[in-house]
Amino acid sequence: MKQEILKQLPKLIRAARLEQGITQIDLANKVGCKQSAISMMEGGRVEAIAEATYEKLAEVLNINISALTPVSAPIITAAAIAPLKPEVAMCANFQCPSNKPYIVGSDIYFMPTGKSGFSNRCAICGEILIKVCPHCGVKLQTPGGCCGHCGKPLLEFPEGYTEDVVGWVEQARIQSEQL
Ligand SMILES: [Zn+2]
Numbered sequence: 001m002k003q004e005i006l007k008q009l010p011k012l013i014r015a016a017r018l019e020q021g022i023t024q025i026d027l028a029n030k031v032g033c034k035q036s037a038i039s040m041m042e043g044g045r046v047e048a049i050a051e052a053t054y055e056k057l058a059e060v061l062n063i064n065i066s067a068l069t070p071v072s073a074p075i076i077t078a079a080a081i082a083p084l085k086p087e088v089a090m091c092a093n094f095q096c097p098s099n100k101p102y103i104v105g106s107d108i109y110f111m112p113t114g115k116s117g118f119s120n121r122c123a124i125c126g127e128i129l130i131k132v133c134p135h136c137g138v139k140l141q142t143p144g145g146c147c148g149h150c151g152k153p154l155l156e157f158p159e160g161y162t163e164d165v166v167g168w169v170e171q172a173r174i175q176s177e178q179l
């Protein structure tokens with residue numbers, strides 16, 4: 001793999017992972033490496049991951065490495081390139097369109113779009129903003145649907161909330177995109 005291509009991968013991997021609502025731990029388990037290695041790699045330490053593991057990561061995350069060329073600008077989601085805000089916050093209301101739902105397997109994850117604002121209340125729905133992980137209490141550092149420290153989802157989809165879960169998610173995603 002060309003060095004220039006390798007250098008593009010950490011950002012792409014992070015963006016794809018967040019987009020798909022996969023935790024660093026889950027990803028590490030899927031490709032057989034340590035969560036700390038994924039964390040270091042996403043932090044820009046390309047050498048933290050073996051080349052063969054990059055290939056597995058690309059496969060798991062549906063990244064087409066052969067389509068990457070040193071000159072082409074990779075498609076990177078806004079969440080991946082946006083500089084970290086001084087405070088990371090997420091609306092505590094799962095129905096709020098500032099949280100975009102994703103289905104991963106049989107679970108639903110919520111990805112904050114950053115439109116909830118950064119005060120104490122959500123700018124969209126008025127709900128309290130989550131600024132620390134409800135599971136481990138660690139301050140949120142990176143925008144994402146799961147805690148960067150313990151890896152648990154920050155928002156839960158209430159069990160039995162609706163029978164048509166897929167339909168609900170589709171509607172909620174549309175609402176979120178129109179925001
Ligand atoms: Zn809200």
Ligand SMILES: [Zn+2]
Pocket residue numbers: 133134135136137138147148149150151152
């Ligand atoms: Zn946590």
